[in-house]
Amino acid sequence: MKANLVLKNASVYTVDKDRRWAQAVAIADAKIIFVGTDSDVETYIDPDTEVIDLAGKMVLPAFVDSHMHPALSAHLYQYQLALFDVNGKDQIQAYLNAVCEFAELNPDSPWIIGGGYLRSAFDEIGPRKEWLDEVDAERPIAITSRDGHSMWVNSKALDLAKITKDTLQPEEGVIKHDPKTGEPSGLLQEPGAMNLINRIMPKPPKEEIVKSLIWLQNWLNAKGITTTHEAMLGIDESHLYQAYEELAQAGKMTVRYRASWTISPEGDAKSQIDQAKILAKKFSHPHFKAESFKFFADHVIEEETGYLLEPYAHRDDHWDGIKVWDDDILRKAFTQIDSEGYQIHVHVIGDAAAQYSLDALQAMVATNGERDSRHSFAHLQLAQPEDIRRMGELGLSVHTSPYWMNLDDYFWKLNLPYLGHERAFYHQYPLASLFEAGVNVTIASDFWVSEPKPLTAIYGGMTRQVSQHEFDSSYGSESSYRRVSDPNAELEEGDLGVLPPLEERVSLEKMIVASTLNGAYANFLEKEIGSIEVGKLADLVVLEQNLFQIDIEEIPATRILMTFFEGQQVYSAEK
Structure with missing residues (x-):
């Protein structure tokens, strides 16, 4: 077979089971047909083959973001008031100024x-x-x-x-x-x-969602992302799932989506699951499928709604957060979903939320028996060692967000007073211990919470701190914060330093695997994407520098030069 496209003279990190390196990749009809040396790839080249000499640049499998909210986040960025980049010494006034400006620019918006x-x-x-x-x-x-x-x-x-x-x-x-x-x-x-x-706000029209998704996929491709998981798809949000389906059927997607239907405790769980199953069967395009179910076990620490085993430290009323589900109802819902071959995707922040969710999953397995289910937790800010071990035994994926694994303004102003010194400094955001327990660890931006930047996430998992690159762009010279890179330095309140324990940092190799093959595995896509192997779809990203050969501080600023989705170039830094 002759190739449509050949990448040669490259540093190809395949992320296959042996973590091999190669020099060249040949692609035909969306799939990889050769991985090997420059000399051997010549067999696949004819006069019609496009050959790109990468001059030693690094090639990786394209990245997978395992938990985000693409449609509504993109719509907010494109059509609504976005405050994400609004900064100032008087932060509240800066927000109000932005609201005022938006109101003046949109006088006819109801x-x-x-x-x-x-x-x-x-x-x-x-x-x-x-x-x-x-x-x-x-x-x-x-x-x-x-x-x-x-x-x-x-x-x-x-x-x-x-x-x-x-x-x-x-x-x-x-x-x-x-x-x-x-x-x-x-x-x-x-x-x-x-x-x-x-419930009284106007919903965005489907046409705006379609345009927003087209805008978003260009952004994701520029970050090297070609697969992501829509983590909160409402059963009654037809304007969202119809927009995804329309783009998929029209062949206009350059990102493939997997999605989870949100199940709420406000209504009957079984009825919601039955409705979502009917909808799920309507979407069979390889670029958009929704065969997973999303539950909130709790909420978040910064709103005092994450569910904790020990009460919040700053309150005297023994408040331990919000437990969203009744144990028996959650167990029955999990059992129903699992028995019919679907996936379960649970938002888990607090250690008590992790514990009762695991109890429900174990009860589910006791009823249904074991299978290759690949259920998952997202976020996991706090968890007991015994519960991390149970995650591995249950074969869970955990969609971690290394973007948050640092000492930042949220840490000092919210997490530290709310959790107390011991929990805040030494028990937040396990990572290395998840790998050691056999958990399938992935990375996730939770966009819009964090903007999707896989190289920033890789750096965060390796260092547990805000990079100089991110500090300069997000805080800057006007900031009152000080970045402290020495993990052993004495910190003053407000310093952006390294989040203990240092033992939870992991290697570059593990972070690359988490952002590629593990993300594919979590979505039952590991036979199609996630590594650079013959027979897989040619989802690839070309980096300006070899991440294994540069200073760790250069990783977040490394340029993405090209992104390929099923063999088609969907991003070029030059263009």
């Missing part, structure tokens, strides 16, 4: 909708409605936090949702109140409270 503010910029009560009222009191304003677990609203939005000081606290949510007046302060935490607004 709502002002956005996202991306940092919870670390505010106190425990959170951002106030009065600040937004001064910007616009006539239109409802609703802005979701960067972590996605709280919403800042103005008085108009509260009025439309009929939220008053007498409104009962919802299940799985918190309405924050002004401690002096008792009125809603303007912060709504978690789905139970946020959905009071979400």
